[in-house]
Amino acid sequence: MSIDDMLAKAFQSRAFSKAFFIVERKAKEWLFDCQSCGNCVLSHTGFICPMRCPKNQRNGPCGGAMNGMCEVDMSKRCVWDEIWESTVQLDRVDLLTSNYEGPPDWRLSGTSAWENMVEGRLESPSIFETLFRKDVPLRREVPRVIWQIVRNWYKRITGPSWHRYEGRPPL
Amino acid sequence: MKLLEIFESGKFAVTSEIGPPKGVDIERMMAEAELLRGKVDAINVTDQQSSVMRLGSLAVCHLLKQRGLEPVFQITCRDRNRIALQSDLLNAHVLGIENVLCLTGDYVSLGDHPGAKPVFDLDSVSLLHAASELQQGRDLAGQKLKGSPSFCLGAVVTPGANPLEPQIMKMEKKVRAGAQFFQTQAVYDPKRFEEFMNQVKYLDVPVMVGIVFLKSAGMARFMNRNVAGVYVPESLIDEMDEAEDRVAKSIEISARLIREMKDLCQGVHLMPLGWEKRVPAVLEAAGL
Numbered sequence: 001m002s003i004d005d006m007l008a009k010a011f012q013s014r015a016f017s018k019a020f021f022i023v024e025r026k027a028k029e030w031l032f033d034c035q036s037c038g039n040c041v042l043s044h045t046g047f048i049c050p051m052r053c054p055k056n057q058r059n060g061p062c063g064g065a066m067n068g069m070c071e072v073d074m075s076k077r078c079v080w081d082e083i084w085e086s087t088v089q090l091d092r093v094d095l096l097t098s099n100y101e102g103p104p105d106w107r108l109s110g111t112s113a114w115e116n117m118v119e120g121r122l123e124s125p126s127i128f129e130t131l132f133r134k135d136v137p138l139r140r141e142v143p144r145v146i147w148q149i150v151r152n153w154y155k156r157i158t159g160p161s162w163h164r165y166e167g168r169p170p171l
Numbered sequence: 172m173k174l175l176e177i178f179e180s181g182k183f184a185v186t187s188e189i190g191p192p193k194g195v196d197i198e199r200m201m202a203e204a205e206l207l208r209g210k211v212d213a214i215n216v217t218d219q220q221s222s223v224m225r226l227g228s229l230a231v232c233h234l235l236k237q238r239g240l241e242p243v244f245q246i247t248c249r250d251r252n253r254i255a256l257q258s259d260l261l262n263a264h265v266l267g268i269e270n271v272l273c274l275t276g277d278y279v280s281l282g283d284h285p286g287a288k289p290v291f292d293l294d295s296v297s298l299l300h301a302a303s304e305l306q307q308g309r310d311l312a313g314q315k316l317k318g319s320p321s322f323c324l325g326a327v328v329t330p331g332a333n334p335l336e337p338q339i340m341k342m343e344k345k346v347r348a349g350a351q352f353f354q355t356q357a358v359y360d361p362k363r364f365e366e367f368m369n370q371v372k373y374l375d376v377p378v379m380v381g382i383v384f385l386k387s388a389g390m391a392r393f394m395n396r397n398v399a400g401v402y403v404p405e406s407l408i409d410e411m412d413e414a415e416d417r418v419a420k421s422i423e424i425s426a427r428l429i430r431e432m433k434d435l436c437q438g439v440h441l442m443p444l445g446w447e448k449r450v451p452a453v454l455e456a457a458g459l
Contacts, residue, residue: 054278054289055248059296060341062275063329063356066399072278084337097340100348103253103297103311 007118021112031153038108038116043130044095046086047149051104053079058101075160082152090148095130172241173269173323175351177212177438178377184438185459186243186354186379187450188215191226197234203447204240210451213241213270215354215440222249222282229259233266243325244268247276252292253301253311260302264320272325272354273298296344299324303349326350328378329400330358330367339371346374354440357383357394359403361431368435379438382428384446384453385421388412422449426456433457 010016028034028049032042035051041058042049050058054072061080064071068081087096102123108116116122132141177184187207192200207214214235218228232242244263251259263271279289293301301311308319326345332338342353358364358380368378383401385391388411391403407424414420429439439459443450 054291055275055294056291057275057294059294059344061332061337062294063327063332063338064278064399065332066397067333071399072280080337081334084334093340097343100296100300100344102300103293106292 004118007114011115011118017112017115020115024112024114031149033156036110037104038111038113039104039122040113040117041099041101044092044099044101045083046090046092046096047145047152048079048083048086050079050083050101056104058104077159082156086148086152089151090144092133172212174213174243174325175323178352183433183459184213184352184377184379185211185441185454186213186215186438187211187441187443187447188217188243189231189447190217190220191228191231193223193225195226197226197231200231201234201238204235204238206447207450208240210454211441212438213243215243215245215272218245218247218274218276219250219282220277222277222279222284224282224284229262229266229268232263232268236267241270242268243270243272245272245274246298247274248291248293248295248298249276249279250290252290253297256293256298257301257305257310260305260322261316261320264322269321269323270325271302271322272327273302273350274327295326296341296348299326299345299348299350306349323351324349325352325354327355328353328371329356330364331356331360331400331402333400335367335370342371343374346376350376352377352379352438354379355381356400357381357398357442358432359385359401359407359428361428361435363402364432365435377437379440380429380432380436381440381442382425382453383442383444384425384449385411386444386446387417418449421446422452422456425453429453429457429459 025034025036032047032049033052034049037051054070055062057080061078065078065081066074068078070076070078087093108121132138132145174184189200189204204214216228216231216235219225228245232244235242246256246259248256260271273295275295279285279287302322302324304311305316305320306322308316310316328342329338353376355378364380385403385407388408391408391411394401395403410424411417411420441450441453
């Protein structure tokens with residue numbers, strides 16, 4: 001029995017499904033500022049969530065970034081700048097370039113991406129296939145991915161303070 | 172007429188653009204469009220430029236078409252979801268509009284209705300994909316159409332972006348999604364543009380270099396500070412600063428840039444930003 005089949009069986013239980021989603025959402029919120037779109041492409045985009053981009057750009061930068069900062073909020077880094085940096089560090093540019101990301105299915109917003117993946121509700125390749133590179137031994141790839149996620153997270157929370165920039169919209 | 176026919180004939184394509192007014196008084200805009208008659212191959216009509224609510228692009232394209240001018244319909248993902256975008260593409264076809272430029276669009280908070288809900292359901296790549304699907308006789312959901320439209324699909328690219336690699340990656344995705352020509356953000360540095368063109372040679376797609384008329388040294392400095400991917404070299408700023416006749420100098424600079432970059436690309440896209448009157452003079456000085 002593959003891991004997909006096992007999970008699919010477990011997701012039939014509402015209690016498991018709910019508990020799984022709570023853990024998934026909290027973990028991803030904390031690590032990636034996850035927006036719970038339910039159409040997860042994190043493994044293609046260097047573990048930086050593209051839905052954090054104000055324009056929800058899933059295929060590439062919009063061309064509005066100034067010196068790597070977002071045109072909408074000049075105190076923040078362009079999400080695609082982060083994605084590019086992270087994919088280069090992870091050596092996954094080929095995955096980023098070759099994939100056309102279709103528009104998200106908004107019916108899945110606020111649901112578990114893992115469950116959607118297992119149940120076959122997503123068109124993009126399964127996270128299980130792209131989470132770790134196949135051509136590299138797992139014992140090298142797993143620590144590398146974990147290290148990259150920690151690195152991205154640390155970089156984001158230690159980003160520049162809001163008050164130093166004039167561009168922040170009055171909220 | 173599709174812009175593609177011009178590229179295929181080997182002619183250097185020229186386009187310019189007009190912006191619909193905020194309101195319904197179209198006299199001035201139509202007069203500006205008339206100035207371009209016979210001088211350019213097609214006229215872009217901007218879609219709520221800078222997120223400022225105005226008269227729509229589709230209606231103005233239709234007016235141009237009625238008067239025998241060739242429009243390029245700019246369509247952005249900012250205000251419409253995938254249902255409305257696909258429907259507007261069909262609308263464009265039945266109104267006889269053949270050239271469509273697919274863009275993501277400026278963000279809502281930069282315009283005059285900053286509190287409006289941003290849509291961005293599709294991005295420029297998936298919009299191109301949707302248009303290609305419509306041409307194949309089906310929509311994004313895979314449903315069959317009764318009669319399919321036919322377009323010449325365009326897209327945009329910023330040659331001066333830093334870093335440039337992700338821009339080129341997206342450009343490649345746009346080509347794969349069906350883009351048949353590209354118009355660029357304003358370019359003032361022919362050397363940088365040459366490097367860019369060498370990097371995208373493998374895509375084998377017509378590129379029209381973007382030219383924004385420099386109105387003053389102040390405008391150049393403003394663009395360097397505030398407009399993404401636009402870099403005006405110091406030498407050009409000095410030239411504008413020292414010029415006695417700013418208009419003549421501006422025309423000279425634009426014409427010189429076109430002449431220098433003419434052999435690198437397949438066309439030029441002029442963005443006069445209110446100086447539509449000077450387009451014929453620039454084209455004449457550039458020998459087009």
